[in-house]
Amino acid sequence: MSVALLWVVTPHSEAATGNVFLVSAREGNCLVNSSRALSRDRSVPRNVVVKKGVKQKLSVSSLNAHLGNSCMRTSGLERGRKLSVLSSLVATPAKDLIMTSQQKVYEVVLKQAALVKRVGNKEDIEVKPDFVLPGSLGLLGEAYERCREVCAEYAKTFYLGTLLMTPERRKAIWAIYVWCRRTDELVDGPNASHITPTALDRWETRLEDIFIGRPFDMLDAALSDTVSKFPIDIQPFRDMIEGMRMDLQKSRYKNFDELYLYCYYVAGTVGLMSVPVMGIASESRATTESVYNAALALGIANQLTNILRDVGEDATRGRIYLPQDELAQSGLSEDDIFAGKVTDKWRHFMKKQISRARKFFDEAENGITELSSASRWPVWASLLLYRQILDEIETNDYNNFTRRAYVSKSKKILALPTAYAKSVVPPTRIPSPIVKA
Numbered sequence: 001m002s003v004a005l006l007w008v009v010t011p012h013s014e015a016a017t018g019n020v021f022l023v024s025a026r027e028g029n030c031l032v033n034s035s036r037a038l039s040r041d042r043s044v045p046r047n048v049v050v051k052k053g054v055k056q057k058l059s060v061s062s063l064n065a066h067l068g069n070s071c072m073r074t075s076g077l078e079r080g081r082k083l084s085v086l087s088s089l090v091a092t093p094a095k096d097l098i099m100t101s102q103q104k105v106y107e108v109v110l111k112q113a114a115l116v117k118r119v120g121n122k123e124d125i126e127v128k129p130d131f132v133l134p135g136s137l138g139l140l141g142e143a144y145e146r147c148r149e150v151c152a153e154y155a156k157t158f159y160l161g162t163l164l165m166t167p168e169r170r171k172a173i174w175a176i177y178v179w180c181r182r183t184d185e186l187v188d189g190p191n192a193s194h195i196t197p198t199a200l201d202r203w204e205t206r207l208e209d210i211f212i213g214r215p216f217d218m219l220d221a222a223l224s225d226t227v228s229k230f231p232i233d234i235q236p237f238r239d240m241i242e243g244m245r246m247d248l249q250k251s252r253y254k255n256f257d258e259l260y261l262y263c264y265y266v267a268g269t270v271g272l273m274s275v276p277v278m279g280i281a282s283e284s285r286a287t288t289e290s291v292y293n294a295a296l297a298l299g300i301a302n303q304l305t306n307i308l309r310d311v312g313e314d315a316t317r318g319r320i321y322l323p324q325d326e327l328a329q330s331g332l333s334e335d336d337i338f339a340g341k342v343t344d345k346w347r348h349f350m351k352k353q354i355s356r357a358r359k360f361f362d363e364a365e366n367g368i369t370e371l372s373s374a375s376r377w378p379v380w381a382s383l384l385l386y387r388q389i390l391d392e393i394e395t396n397d398y399n400n401f402t403r404r405a406y407v408s409k410s411k412k413i414l415a416l417p418t419a420y421a422k423s424v425v426p427p428t429r430i431p432s433p434i435v436k437a
């Protein structure tokens with residue numbers, strides 16, 4: 001993965017403003033809001049303030065490099081390791097035995113949908129204006145600007161799509177994107193070999209701090225502001241970190257149930273984080289749950305596609321993100337994957353995997369139409385572009401061992417007007433079996 005150079009702000013002076021006191025905890029970009037009075041209660045207004053600093057050229061991975069240092073001295077370490085989604089979802093071991101990963105994840109979907117229903121998710125969501133303290137004028141704006149730059153650098157097409165969204169929504173999506181990208185970089189970036197479960201625990205502590213309005217650095221501050229404005233729950237963020245833990249510990253998946261859970265953790269979560277920002281169209285008659293389910297499906301579809309594209313590359317790292325029982329059913333062994341020979345058995349296996357990924361894309365499609373109008377185009381574009389990777393694997397005669405399936409620039413450009421045409425289709429108006437409760 002390429003590592004783009006980014007401009008980030010490094011605080012260089014301490015600033016005390018009202019009851020919010022920002023301290024540069026070390027030379028790096030560590031922001032600590034010392035106001036312990038800040039409540040966990042989401043109804044209490046939280047001020048996210050970032051400190052003015054000098055610009056320094058850094059990479060995304062170097063932004064995470066301080067994870068092992070003193071900035072993590074704060075309370076979170078004492079809080080101990082967080083419970084995994086499984087333990088939070090499954091009340092009893094007996095229940096654990098009978099629930100599939102899809103059922104467990106669906107409980108998260110219901111929880112997220114309920115939150116949005118409670119808070120309300122009108123298309124014209126009223127976003128609170130930035131609360132700017134004297135001396136911090138525009139710093140939040142600067143934080144979002146850094147997020148915009150990361151997004152524009154790493155995800156060009158998607159970034160263009162976000163420009164169609166309302167300014168508040170697009171800023172929020174950039175902030176979420178940056179947090180996801182940094183989280184992924186922990187286990188997938190150049191410093192990945194140094195990442196330990198403890199480092200991920202610290203990252204989770206930092207996440208908790210973001211949600212209580214105590215951002216550690218500039219980029220965290222943007223997310224802190226975002227989660228104070230939109231009905232976004234912390235669970236999908238925690239779950240993404242859980243996915244990174246899984247990646248550290250596990251390199252084989254017994255069956256699709258195990259793989260599904262991994263895909264939820266690292267990608268389905270992105271869908272759940274994004275919908276509260278994107279908004280559901282006010283005229284939509286679909287249930288909130290069904291829209292969240294579609295968002296989850298798009299994340300799963302993207303991740304399955306990603307896995308199928310990268311089989312060869314992952315194998316060189318000793319990783320096989322494929323259901324082992326299905327490999328065996330097709331008469332394939334691990335050695336066949338490491339040998340990397342395209343055989344009829346492999347083609348047969350791949351056809352089944354591609355067909356499953358396409359089903360998840362199909363499931364996502366209906367949900368996109370229910371999103372607020374300005375959010376539909378970037379999501380359609382992302383679906384069409386990612387789904388084409390599956391077509392390219394077929395074009396490569398299923399050689400995903402030594403050939404990377406890639407969608408040409410011209411095909412990408414062609415997909416954009418198609419995405420636009422799909423995005424102008426209005427949401428369902430007639431009540432359907434999945435009408436809002």
Ligand SMILES: CC(C)=CCC/C(C)=C/CC/C(C)=C/CC/C(C)=C/[C@@H]1[C@@H](COP(=O)(O)OP(=O)(O)O)[C@]1(C)CC/C=C(\C)CC/C=C(\C)CCC=C(C)C
Pocket residue numbers: 001158173176177180181184266267268270271272274275291292294295296298299302303306364365367368371378379382
């Ligand atoms: C419009 C849109 C796509 C919004 C999502 C924006 C967002 C917050 C993206 C974060 C993506 C990210 C960096 C995730 C970290 C984990 C990860 C890397 C997941 C893989 C993404 C692909 O990234 P890439 O091709 O760069 O992979 P490499 O790192 O190079 O290997 C994933 C495959 C998952 C991405 C998942 C999504 C984009 C979920 C999309 C779902 C929605 C936006 C919900 C839409 C709503 C409905 C109702 C369908």
